[in-house]
Amino acid sequence: MIHTWRSAFRGQYAILICSIIIALFFIVALLAPWIAPHSPIKVDLLQKLKGPSMDHWLGTDHLGRDNLTRVLYGARISLGFATMIFLSSLLIGILVGSVSGYIGGWVDSILMRLCEGIMAFPNLVLVLGIVGIFGPGLMQVLLALMLVQWVYYARICRNMVVSLKERHFIAAARISGSSSWKIIRRHIIPNVQRPIIVIGTLEMGWAIMDISALSFLGLGVQPPNAEWGAMIHEGTSYIRSHPELMIYPGILILIVVITFNILGEALSERYGVTRR
Amino acid sequence: MIGYIGKRMLSVIPIIFVATLVMFALIHISPVDPAEAYLTAAHIYPTEEVLEQKRHEFGLDQPLLTQYLHMVGRMATLDFGTSYLTNQPVWTEVAARLPATVELALWSMLFAAVVSIPLGIAAAVYRNSWIDMLSRCISYLGASMPQFWLGYLLIFFFSVKLDWLPVEGRGTWQNLVLPVITLSLVLIAVYTRLLRTSVLEQMQQTYVQYARVRGLRERMIMLKHVLRMSMMPLISGMGINLGKLLTGTIIVEQVFSWPGFGRYFVDAIFNRDIPVIQCYVFFAACLFILCNLLVDLVQLYMDPRISSKGRAEH
DSSP, rough: OHHHHHHHSSHHHHHHHHHHHHHHHHHHHHHHHHHHHSSSOOOOOTTTTOOOSSSSSTOOOTSSBBBBHHHHHHHHHHHHHHHHHHHHHHHHHHHHHHHHHHHHHHHHHHHHHHHHHTSSSSSSHHHHHHHHHOOOSHHHHHHHHHHHHHHHHHHHHEEEEEHHHSSSSHHHHHHHHOOOOHHHHIIIIHHHHHHHHHHHHHHHHHHHHHHHHHHHHSSSOOOTSSOHHHHHHHHHHGTOOOHHHHHHHHHHHHHHHHHHHHHHHHHHHTTTTOOO | OOOHHHHHHHHHHHHHHHHHHHHHHHHHHHHOOHHHHHHHHTOOOOOHHHHHHHHTTTTSOOHHHHHHHHHHEEEEEEOBBBOOTTTTHHHHHHHHHHHHHHHHHHHHHHHHHHHHHHHHHHHHHHTTTHHHHHHHHHHHHHSSSSHHHHHHHIIIIIIIIISSSSSSSSSHHHHHHHHHHHHHHHHHHHHOOOOOHHHHHHHTTTTHHHHHHHTTHHHHHHIIIHHHHHHHHHHHHHHHHHHHHHHHHHHHHHTTTSSHHHHHHHHHHHOOOOOOHHHHHHHHHHHHHHHHHHHHHHHHHHHHHHHHHHHOOO
């Protein structure tokens, strides 16, 4: 029994199951406006703090808004912004990393020192510092997370480029007249795919946690928008009478993040990628 | 060996240099004018005249290089300026709050070590047993559960439902229990996995087989040989995961109204109290860099082979 459980956590099954769960969350996030039964921000004080019913499956919150609807809309913000952070930091990382490794010399050392400087700060501390200086708000949070995350992709890419640069097939491509950009696109990027998929998967989980933590602190998503961290923050005022208000969004964060983590680990085992 | 120590210590300087540059750049890229932020925080109406005067006072009208050197010079003497909000020197306010944060962090690390060392070893020795499964579950939960949520869940069960422990505040040991559990879960998650992996690795080594051949008891091999070598990744893990601990204190202090540095930092973010923000970020970076240095030196002490082959692999 235990043995089958273990193998279910690893390998093919884990990858398959986690991918399905994540795909479901993305579908829900995309379709939220159509499948959610109510409006996520419409206040109806007559209906406040109601228990589960046919109309409100998970009850309502302190402003009479439907909990199920808000939780579904929350998936939209968490997954949507995590994806944006992932894609943008990946793009910056690949660009900086490839340029740095490809050109080499002082450009390389300046860019890599910059990466080390950014990595000298604990991630969330730097993010909080940036948000503190630029002011609270979702855009600032996105910018801050992006500025912190690209470093990891840049380093992977740069190291890969440096080790590939001297290989014969790259030299052959260059001699046959391929442009630098084409070499980066055709030869470098396919080679860094695997570590990037692994780190990207894990990063999605971190990004969702970080966004929710910042929203919980009141620095990210502002009310009345439905975001899981912000919903937990609102729910804590009713912890004595209606603990479910903070429990639902928390469970969803937990499920999404744990799925990304298990998937990331299964992928790293399968691809043989060692994590940082 | 001395050479290695010296080299490693010198390598800290350029990183701190770049870190100060990053911070300086951030403040200057920011659309917020520190003079204006000061006046807003101090509830003074920002007329052009007052703004000009404040800018001059902060040295904002001087060349960037002068400003940068001035900033570094002040930081080196722990002078982070005065808080916009209270007009007190930042460092005095921080020094008053630091003990609370250190208390929380140290107890959490201790608790994490007490739980994860036996759990990690047991998970490796009884591989694939229920205890291994348990450690795996704990590490996934610890890595994936938002700390603020865990904190409120604990408050809900132990303070609201059972009424065993206080919800917030600092002073007695009861106040420490919930924050420490909240903060240490993520550390337990990491340490347990690290220790499990490294114990399994060490048990494959030839010196363990040799010890077995010599007829040493399993328990002796474990305690005297394997454990000592297995602690190495754990120690470097503590350095690397210091960031988790620091950001953890920010969240946990917020949840449990713990009067520490992290909470002060979050308040400063809301008030745009730039000197305090600067102080926290710089302090965190220095602590992070120095801890990693310390970890390297401890590793060197435990395994002197490192100095000849460079940094330990982990």
